[in-house]
Structure formats: structure tokens, C-alpha cells
Amino acid sequence: MSTTLRDHHGHGHSHEVAHPHPHHEAGAPPAGGPVVVDIGGDVGALLVTTDPAWLGRELHVRRDGEVRTTHTGVWERTIGSMPTVVAVFPALVAGRYDLLDATGQPMRSLAIAGGRITGLDLRQ
Numbered sequence: 519m520s521t522t523l524r525d526h527h528g529h530g531h532s533h534e535v536a537h538p539h540p541h542h543e544a545g546a547p548p549a550g551g552p553v554v555v556d557i558g559g560d561v562g563a564l565l566v567t568t569d570p571a572w573l574g575r576e577l578h579v580r581r582d583g584e585v586r587t588t589h590t591g592v593w594e595r596t597i598g599s600m601p602t603v604v605a606v607f608p609a610l611v612a613g614r615y616d617l618l619d620a621t622g623q624p625m626r627s628l629a630i631a632g633g634r635i636t637g638l639d640l641r642q
Contacts, residue, residue, distance in 0.1 A: 533560050533613050535558050538558050553606055553608050554608065555606065555608040555609065555635060556608065556609050557609070557632070557633055557634065557635065558616050558632070559611065559632050559633065560611055560612045560632040561609050561610065561611060561632055561633075561634060562610055562612055562629070562630040562632050562634045562636060563606065563607060563608050563609060563610065563630075563634075563635045563636070564579065564605075564606070564607040564610055564615075564630060564635070564636050564637075564638065565604055565605075565606050565635055565636070565637050565638070565639075566592075566604060566605045566617070566638045566639075566640060567602060567603065567604050567637070567638070567639045567640065567641055568575075568592055568603045568604065568605065568640045568641065569603065569640065569641050569642060570594075570603050572591070572592040572603060573592055573594060573603055573641075574591070574592065574593075574607075575591075575592050575620075576589045576590065576591055576592065576605075577589065577590060577592060577605045577617065577618075578617075578618040579607060579610065579615045579616065579617055579618065579621070580612065580615065580616050580618060580624075581610075581613055581614070581615050582613060582614040582615065582616070587622075588607060588610070589617065590606060590608075591605065592604070593605070610630045611630070612631055612632040613629070613630060614627065614628070614629055614630075615627070615628055615629075615630055616628075617638065626638065626640075628633065629639045
């Protein structure tokens with residue numbers, strides 16, 4: 519099943535160290551276009567809602583038992599009629615994951631289920 523959400527920073531890859539991404543022009547609010555989440559079977563997706571302070575940054579997740587991380591950009595999107603600051607991980611294999619802070623340390627643990635979009639709200 520494919521579902522369209524508004525997100526993604528235009529390239530998919532995994533990293534173990536932070537690196538710069540020129541995602542938007544200086545002074546312009548970060549915004550992205552549509553993303554297709556490809557879920558089904560043992561693949562799910564993660565939608566993380568954040569405070570505006572996260573705009574233009576990246577979030578990383580690491581699957582339990584793995585060293586490799588996967589990241590995505592944090593953008594302002596329109597969900598329904600509301601502008602919302604979100605990050606979307608469009609395809610994650612089902613299992614336990616840690617959402618990592620800027621230093622690579624776990625800040626939240628979560629479960630991804632195949633065929634579903636898991637929501638996580640980091641707003642305070």
C-alpha cells in the first residue's frame with residue numbers, strides 16, 4: 519500500500535555521522551514537497567511531529583541491534599489544513615527503534631509495525 523504525505527528531504531541514505539545538508543535557502547522556512555510512504559507486509563513508516571525549533575534539522579533512528587542509522591529532514595507540512603512541523607521516515611522494516619538526539623543517544627524508543635504509519639509527538 520502506498521500513502522502520500524507531505525515530507526522528505528529529497529535523498530535517501532543512511533549515515534553514522536552527522537553531515538551538512540543544504541536543504542533550503544538562508545532565511546526561507548524549510549518546506550518540502552509530497553512524499554510517498556511505501557508500507558505493507560513488514561514495512562511501516564514513522565511520522566514525527568516536532569516543535570518549530572526542529573525546522574531544517576534532521577532526525578535519526580536506529581533499529582535495535584544495528585549500528586547503522588537512517589535519517590530524514592524536519593519540515594513544515596500542511597496536514598489537513600494545519601501547518602505542522604514533521605519528519606517522515608517513509609519506509610522502515612517492522613521492529614523496535616530508537617529515535618536519536620543530536621549526539622546520537624537514544625531519546626525515545628518505539629515500535630514500527632508493518633503496514634502502518636506510527637505517529638510520535640515530540641512537541642512539549
